[in-house]
Amino acid sequence: MTTLDTEVLVIGSGAGGAVTAATLVAAGRSVTVIEEGPWIDPDDVEPFSLEELEAKYRHGGLSPALGTPPLALAEGCCVGGSTEVNSGLWHRLPSHFADEWRRRYAIDEFTPEALDRYAESLEQELSVSTLPGAPPASSAVLERGATKLGWRSVEFTRVFRHDGDQRGVKQTMARTLLPRAVRDGAVILPDCRVERLLKRGERVLGARCTRRRAGSPPEHLTIRADHVVVCGGAIQTPALLQRSGIRRQIGRGLKLHPTIKIAARFPSPLDHAGVPMHRIT
Numbered sequence: 001m002t003t004l005d006t007e008v009l010v011i012g013s014g015a016g017g018a019v020t021a022a023t024l025v026a027a028g029r030s031v032t033v034i035e036e037g038p039w040i041d042p043d044d045v046e047p048f049s050l051e052e053l054e055a056k057y058r059h060g061g062l063s064p065a066l067g068t069p070p071l072a073l074a075e076g077c078c079v080g081g082s083t084e085v086n087s088g089l090w091h092r093l094p095s096h097f098a099d100e101w102r103r104r105y106a107i108d109e110f111t112p113e114a115l116d117r118y119a120e121s122l123e124q125e126l127s128v129s130t131l132p133g134a135p136p137a138s139s140a141v142l143e144r145g146a147t148k149l150g151w152r153s154v155e156f157t158r159v160f161r162h163d164g165d166q167r168g169v170k171q172t173m174a175r176t177l178l179p180r181a182v183r184d185g186a187v188i189l190p191d192c193r194v195e196r197l198l199k200r201g202e203r204v205l206g207a208r209c210t211r212r213r214a215g216s217p218p219e220h221l222t223i224r225a226d227h228v229v230v231c232g233g234a235i236q237t238p239a240l241l242q243r244s245g246i247r248r249q250i251g252r253g254l255k256l257h258p259t260i261k262i263a264a265r266f267p268s269p270l271d272h273a274g275v276p277m278h279r280i281t
Contacts, residue, residue, distance in 0.1 A: 014081020
């Protein structure tokens, strides 16, 4: 078994893990990032294709969530996490949630003002903006319909950088913060699954992992760290904590944002190219 040492171990390379790694390594910390999935160049596969499903999604995009009702759950499983496979829609945490969580969980400095400073910094770095031109036809239909019904519609901002011809490129973590973290000295280990966290009493000291590479037998790693940050997302973070023996108030509930498909008939053909940019309340 191979043993590695690092000052900070970041588990997961999606939005949370990438921001954490880039911030800490820029501050002079020694950082190692573990990612269960492979490192795939953002331009290697066609977005929203079957090839992308197979290469970048956990279980090929068919993870079940059992319950009433059961449903399919989509998770990215590659370097960059779900930022590599989603539509790049950007949301700030609503202020009422920040206030509620700050009071309920006694989190210091979790005010909307403090969070907005971080959000503004990331928005500038990742080129978060609305579309520079007209929205897709499907989005325009949503906006017109909402206006006629007196409903509120808002255009999403997206994590996209647009050129002079209004062509947009999604600013995923594998395009932005992770390459920057590597340039600053971070180490990223793809195809490396964390089996469990290593503990002594209440203190987490590292992780035991299995790394798989094509043409080689599985490699078992022990990574020792002064600090461990788990950024595995809403599903994999509690799963890892539970199988590491950390179970108190962890993973007891799951809230999802379901996607509901609505079909409509229009008097003329409607181009659905592109993701609708408007949300309706």
